[in-house]
Amino acid sequence: MGSRGRVLVIGAKAGSEALLAHLSDSGYQWAITEDMQELASLAESLRPDAVLMSATGKKATEALSAVRQESRLRELRVLADLTRSRSEVLRKLPVDEWVRSLEELSSRLDSALRERRVMERTRNRMERLLEITQAATSSLELEQILRLAVEKVGAVINADRCSVVLVEDVNSRTASVVATLEDPGLSLDVDLARYPELRRALETRQPVLVEEAQRDPLMAEVRPTMTSLGVRSILVQPLVCSDELLGALFLRISRGSEGFGRDEQEFAQAVAAALANCIRNARLHTALKKKRDELELAYVERYRELTEANRRLKDLNRLKDEIIAVCSHDLRAPLQVLLGHGRLLLEGGLDPQQKQSAEAMIRQGRKILGLVESLLERGKGDVARLSIEPRVLDMSTLCKESVTELEILAAERGVALRAETSEIMMLIGDELKLHEVLQNLITNAIHHAQDAGEVVVKASRLARPDGDVARIVVQDDGKGIPPEELPLVFDRYRSGAKGTGGTGLGLAICKEFVELHGGEIWAEAPAEGGAAFIFTLPLAQEVSRAVQNLPAKDTSEQPRVLVVEDEPEIAAVLVEVLRSRYRVDVARDGAEGLARARSSKPDLVVMDVFLPKLDGLDAAVALKSSSDTASIPVILLSAHQGVADKVRALNLGAVDYMSKPFNAMELLGRTERALKLRKAENELERTSSLMRRSGNDPLTGVYDRRGLxxxxDHEVSRGRRYSRPVSLAVLRPDRPVLDEALRGIPDVMRARLRTQDIIGHMGEGVLAVVLPECNVEAGRNVIGRLLPDVEKHTGMEYRSAVADVSHDSEPVERILERLGAPPPVPKL
Incomplete structure (x- = not known):
């Protein structure tokens, strides 16, 4: 007969014979000691299920303290033996129970042992559940997790079968056994018709407990099979996660005396919840992986489609270029014949009326020829749109011609169209592009003028500190534009000016062309009604200075530039662009250019490649071959835009190569770079002087106080015109900053600022930043991110202040000083 349990008795053996005999007769295994030194060894050898305190007096208190300190005994129930002594000390001991008679002893011990076993079983199951949960959240494969789960469940539940069954479709008649305790590698499909308990659990999504398989009505159809297998009890726990049925945990007991108690059912439910979450996550991961693979495949297919579409677009673009070239050529040839015969007619004897008609024919023929050239330019795409073919022209004349051309359109709509120009205003620009700007604006004004209304085109000279500009106003007397839409009318793809439903490209193109010439365009709502579109263009003498922000120099200080160009019109444009900064000489062919270069030793030569008498490339070789002219930089110009020509020119010694038609601003920039290659330390001092006089700080290269x-002033005027904020920030050091600490500060600041933000050095290390289209709060955030970089670079602590100058009536100079900038240095 097996032991009912193990009891450790603490007390003297003498006098405890009746107690020990009762334990032996009741089937308990026991050991007794009153020496606390033996307590640990007895606990290790006996492994008791309960402790019976038989000691009395002070020894009982000491013994209980020793039991509570022993790790193997502290969780056991402690019973006090009151069968022999009922001392007050023993009664007051903090034990779990008191035994007052030997008859009570067995029942008390059995209760303690049952509690002990329940605690051990619960702990064991919690440990297994924790292992299953940890495995479910690990990186193991799903099959490994499920096999580990059935193994752990089988270790704590006395079941002869433990399996995980999965279903793919809730309406399916089959399920898959993916893990089972009997055979870890088993994987098979089962017919749910043979397992009514499993079928019901999946249908109802509720646990199914069959306590007696031989008597339960649910098992009637399969009872013969159950009888032969000796099945006693079955527990099926569905696997459900986020209202999704995934399968079931199947447990079966055969020929056992115990079924599935409440503890086993709760444990199976907890395991099922962990497994359901694991299975759902695994399925989601598989679905995501499949989706990712599908997306990658779709991306590859889409990339192939886009590549093919791009190839077809390139083919179509080449075809378009060919069509435009053929059309323009076929149009140009008859136009040249028409113009030729028109000139012959003018040279003959014509009466005044015939002569006027012939002149009109020639004039209109030239305009058509210009449109053909414009068609060729448009065919080149955005590259052509962003370049200009500069020539000297009179803006007043261009306004009058545009008005004359559109008088017929105005008359058809009953609108009076007139031009008001008072003086000649020469500028350098692309006549076709400026003509298109005027045509767009005037046509737009005619369409929106009142019936029997009036459109006026005004051209006037406007004086500015940095150079005079031409101011052109195209005004109608129509309904006008709402104030809130004035800053938006030039946005691309808006629904036309004043809501006419157009494409919204005309005004956007006007803005591009005007800004390409260094000008500005905007819309206003005049007090007398209607709408006015206004744009400004730098006049000829000031265009390069307006772009470069440099004042005119004394002739004695200007570098000499030799222009070698055989076409008089292009030579005139080159001279007009360059003479505001340089002394310019002109040669008409390569031989003359070479002779003048050898005699006058210019600082720079700007030379066409295709020249009479001596080719530009040969002239460049001759200059580089002579010791007295080898140091003169050469910039070559050519209408051929091939890369091979550029490489050849540079290999022959040219410092730069530009294609025709060229951009005036780009030409000035390249000449400046070419001259800097020749000037060393002497040029550095001269450049510093120029920067100081032009508003730039020679130390840092940013604006000084005057330039800022x-x-x-310009940004404030623009901000007030378009109702946009302009913020000004001043960064002041705690003490004067050394010059060396400020070198490189623009690069540090530019890394945190936008392209349109403006930097200035006010002196003494005080820095100022102009932030267009930025309110004070956003400005403080920008300066807050910038300040640590400035302090790290200079090694100084800085304070900052920000103000909105676009809505402040106080003079800007006073705002600067209020923010911490030093006062201006008085002029001597």
Whole structure:
């Protein structure tokens, strides 16, 4: 007969014979000691299920303290033996129970042992559940997790079968056994018709407990099979996660005396919840992986389609270029014949009326020829749109011609169209592009003028500190534009000016062309009604200075530039662009250019490649071959835009190569770079002087106080015109900053600022930043991110202040000083 349990008795053996005999007769295994030194060894050897305190007096208190300190005994129930002594000390001991008679002893011990076993079983199951949960959240494969789960469940539940069954479709008649305790590698499909308990659990999504398989009505159809297998009890726990049925945990007991108690059912439910979450996550991961693979495949297919579409677009673009070239050529040839015969007619004897008609024919023929050239330019795409073919022209004349051309359109709509120009205004620009700007604006005004209304085109000269500009106003007397839409009318793809439903490209193109010439365009709502579109263009003598922000120099200080160009019109444009900064000489062919270069030793030569008498490339070789002219930089110009020509020119010694038609601003920039290659330390000092006089700080390369004030006035005017904020920030050091610490500071600041933000050095290390289209709060955030970089670079602590100058009536100079900038240095 097996032991009912193990009891450790603490007390003297003498006098405890009746107690020990009762334990032996009741089937308990026991050991007794009163020496606390033996307590640990007895606990290790006996492994008791309960402790019976038989000691009395002070020894009982000491013994209980020793039991509570022993790790193997502290969780056991402690019973006090009151069968022999009922001392007050023993009664007051903090034990779990008191035994007052030997008859009570067995029942008390059995209760303690049952509690002990329940605690051990619960702990064991919690440990297994924790292992299953940890495995479910690990990186193991799903099959490994499920096999580990059935193994752990089988270790704590006395079941002869433990399996995980999965279903793919809730309406399916089959399920898959993916893990089972009997055979870890088993994987098979089962017919749910043979397992009514499993079928019901999946249908109802509720646990199914069959306590007696031989008597349960649910098992009637399969009872013969159950009888032969000796099945006693079955527990099926569905696997459900987020209202999704995934399968079931199947447990079966055969020929056992115990079924599935409440503890086993709760444990199976907890395991099922962990497994359901694991299975659902695994399925989601598989679905995501499949989706990712599908997306990658779709991306590859889409990339192939786009590549093919791009190839077809390139083919179509080449075809378009060919069509445009053929059309323009076929149009150009008869136009040249028409113009030729028109000139012959003018040379003959014609009466005044015939002569006027012939002149009109020639004039209109030239305009058509210009449109053909424009068609060729449009065929080149955005590259052509962003370049200009500069020539000297009179803006007043261009306004009058545009008005004359559109008088017929105005008359058809009953609108009076007139031009008001008072003086000649020469500028350098692309006549076709400016003509298109005027045509767009005038046509737009005619369409929106009142019936029997009036459209006026005004051209006037406007004086500015940095150079005079031409101011052109195209005004109608129509309904006008709402104030909130004035800053938006030039946005691309808006629904036309004043809501006419157009494409919204005309005004956007006007803005591009005007800004390409260094001008500005905007819309206003005049007090007398209607709408006015206004744009400004730098006049000829000031265009390069307006772009470069440099004042005119004394002739004695200007570098000499030799222009070698055989076409008089292009030579005139080159001279007009360059003479505001340089002394310019002109040669008409390569031989003359070479002779003048050898005699006058210019600082720079700008030379066409295709020249009479001596080719530009040969002239460049001759200059580089002579010791007295080898140091003169050469910039070559050519209408051929091939890369091979550029490489050849540079290999022959040219410092730069530009294609025709060229951009005036780009030409000035390249000449400046070419001259810097020749000037060393002497040029550095001269450049510093120029920068100081032009508003730039020679130490840092950013604006000085004067230059910043000019730019700030311009930005404030623009901000007030378009109702956009302009913020000004001043960064002041705690003490003067050394010059060396400020070198490189623009690069540090530019890394945190936008392209349109403006930097200035006010002196003494005080820095100022102009932030267009930025309110004070956003400005403080920008400066807050910038300040640590400035302090790290200079090694100084800085304070900052920000103000909105676009809505402040106080003079900007006073705002600067209020923010911490030093006062201006008085002029001597």
């Amino acid at each position: 004030m000019l730019r700030l």
